[in-house]
Amino acid sequence: MDFTLSKEHEMARTLFRDFAQNEVKPLAQEVDETEQFPKETVEKMKKLGFLGIPIPKEYGGQGCDSLTYAMCVEELAKVCGTTSVIVSAHTSLGAEPIRKFGTEEQKQKYLVPLANGTKLGAFGLTEPGAGTDAAGQQTKAVLDGDEYIINGSKIFITNGKEADIYVIFAMTDKSKGTKGISAFIIEKGTPGFTFGTKEKKMGIRGSATYELIFTDCRIPKENLLGKEGKGFGIAMTTLDGGRIGIASQALGLAAGALDATVAYVKERKQFGRSIAKFQNTQFQLADMATKVEAARALVYRAAIAKDTQKRYSVEAAMAKLYAAEVAMEVTTKAVQLHGGYGYTREYDVERMMRDAKITEIYEGTSEVQRMVISGSLL
Amino acid sequence: MKIIVCIKQVPDTNEVKLDPVTGTLIRDGVPSIINPDDKAGLEAALSLKDSLGAEVSVITMGPPQADAVLREAMAMGADNAYLVTDRAFGGADTLATSTTLAAALRKIDYDLIITGRQAIDGDTAQVGPQISEHLDIPNVSYAEDIKVEGNTVIVKRQYEDRYHTVKVQMPCLVTALGEMNTPRYMTPGGIYDAYKVKKVTVWGRSDLEVADGEIGLKGSPTKVAQSFPKSVKPAGQKVTLDADEAADYIIEKLKEKYVL
Numbered sequence: 001m002d003f004t005l006s007k008e009h010e011m012a013r014t015l016f017r018d019f020a021q022n023e024v025k026p027l028a029q030e031v032d033e034t035e036q037f038p039k040e041t042v043e044k045m046k047k048l049g050f051l052g053i054p055i056p057k058e059y060g061g062q063g064c065d066s067l068t069y070a071m072c073v074e075e076l077a078k079v080c081g082t083t084s085v086i087v088s089a090h091t092s093l094g095a096e097p098i099r100k101f102g103t104e105e106q107k108q109k110y111l112v113p114l115a116n117g118t119k120l121g122a123f124g125l126t127e128p129g130a131g132t133d134a135a136g137q138q139t140k141a142v143l144d145g146d147e148y149i150i151n152g153s154k155i156f157i158t159n160g161k162e163a164d165i166y167v168i169f170a171m172t173d174k175s176k177g178t179k180g181i182s183a184f185i186i187e188k189g190t191p192g193f194t195f196g197t198k199e200k201k202m203g204i205r206g207s208a209t210y211e212l213i214f215t216d217c218r219i220p221k222e223n224l225l226g227k228e229g230k231g232f233g234i235a236m237t238t239l240d241g242g243r244i245g246i247a248s249q250a251l252g253l254a255a256g257a258l259d260a261t262v263a264y265v266k267e268r269k270q271f272g273r274s275i276a277k278f279q280n281t282q283f284q285l286a287d288m289a290t291k292v293e294a295a296r297a298l299v300y301r302a303a304i305a306k307d308t309q310k311r312y313s314v315e316a317a318m319a320k321l322y323a324a325e326v327a328m329e330v331t332t333k334a335v336q337l338h339g340g341y342g343y344t345r346e347y348d349v350e351r352m353m354r355d356a357k358i359t360e361i362y363e364g365t366s367e368v369q370r371m372v373i374s375g376s377l378l
Numbered sequence: 379m380k381i382i383v384c385i386k387q388v389p390d391t392n393e394v395k396l397d398p399v400t401g402t403l404i405r406d407g408v409p410s411i412i413n414p415d416d417k418a419g420l421e422a423a424l425s426l427k428d429s430l431g432a433e434v435s436v437i438t439m440g441p442p443q444a445d446a447v448l449r450e451a452m453a454m455g456a457d458n459a460y461l462v463t464d465r466a467f468g469g470a471d472t473l474a475t476s477t478t479l480a481a482a483l484r485k486i487d488y489d490l491i492i493t494g495r496q497a498i499d500g501d502t503a504q505v506g507p508q509i510s511e512h513l514d515i516p517n518v519s520y521a522e523d524i525k526v527e528g529n530t531v532i533v534k535r536q537y538e539d540r541y542h543t544v545k546v547q548m549p550c551l552v553t554a555l556g557e558m559n560t561p562r563y564m565t566p567g568g569i570y571d572a573y574k575v576k577k578v579t580v581w582g583r584s585d586l587e588v589a590d591g592e593i594g595l596k597g598s599p600t601k602v603a604q605s606f607p608k609s610v611k612p613a614g615q616k617v618t619l620d621a622d623e624a625a626d627y628i629i630e631k632l633k634e635k636y637v638l
Contacts, residue, residue: 007446008573011453015564049565062567072566 016075025079031206046117060116070303077252081355082206088245089158094121122163124154141170160210181231192217203354247319250327250359257334321369324359385416415494419554421561452572453564469595476508481588506553
């Protein structure tokens, strides 16, 4: 067993870190404050291939492994939760199901532009009445000749309105329950496909989170992803991968908060000395660093498992559960160690704590991860 | 067109810290980087590749771990890489280094050789021009812009108060200034290729046609009279203030130091 990273992974981390520090960090506070989707950063990431890291080169991607992708999301999240989730939702939820389940024609038409970054991707599963209970889908798809007619709505969709290509789920046969759910690829601009209100969120405020509305939206039947009735499996498989992306985001938020806190406690003076000299500070930092490292081990293991194992649901669930809870705990401690300053928007840890909360909720709540993990034990 | 860029692995002097007790430089754990002027030269070569089409090779002389800077250059877009490494080349001054590199360069086809102006760990600015002498090709140093027209290179050559535009026939050598451009980032797929697809050609002593007396310590006429660490200032304190507050802050600091 070898825990050392290969030279190419070390070099990739250097690249992601340099990019995050130089291009992303300077905008993070403004992106949060203004709730503006960071279009220019996405454009830069597109040029560098960050939007197709684990996609094979023959489909316009970078041909790297899942660990490289996880490290990219981690390094982005260290400085900006918003930017990291844009990459994660696009790659894991938008592109990956097409790579895994798409026909060759669908891959050429949709995966290639997603992987080379000319188009942005998103994923629509959640509905007002179907959150953790994803089987409660109300959106319907009815085959009419050569077209499916989609009716319904999806909520809390990351990259909503900004994305060009959406993988969405709808009931093709309500009587079959989860076996009646199918997956579809829908392009922005398709008549009958509109956007509802933009969510006002606690954190990751620059990421565009929208409601998707389908009103007699007709799509060619070639846009069925996988077979009819196989949508639930496609959604669950996609979320296994997505969880590695969110686990990486959570890891990055925790690691970024730790970095910021280490720097702060060395500068901040109370009672005539830097607060780094106090044992409480030292012990808090020790606990934070240990948990960040444990989270990293789980996240990297899950990323490697995705490429080497047939199933990696449990590894992904453990990584996401632990990393998300560590993100919340470490960012909260980071704010505490910053004292009153940490509660102000002048310091990054305030934003990081708000950003961290969502990692315990989206792409499967912590409770869902516990269900997945315990399900494998019992 | 075939372009060769000579690069050097150097310690990142921005990351060098001072030992607070002894006052000496702490080199342990300091990351190694492509020398900044060389990296600008590489960017110039890659830009020419983008606009005109060119095969870009990189070459370095150094210890085996200098492989890392060649991989980085390939991850940025260089096509080929050559590592000139042997204990026999150790202890070389600029003359022995340029002699060894020239021997290696004679084995590769080129139209244009680009080197950095100087390396941040030596600051001599001698190796580039010396290589051009060994190869008997024209040299234009201190380039702040490089263009190619047909078989000629047009270089904007920097002086303190002006610049010259020099037109030179290829094959030739140009030394690049770090200020010339902002080097591109690597790409994830480029990194993958640099390690998994592309190869670094390694040349040792026996691969080069050069006399024993011209390489390594023996081939180095430079005698170092005295060596001392460069005085390095510790990292400054960064404050973010608006203009008026910043002015007050600076005045206060200058008073603290009895400058005012």
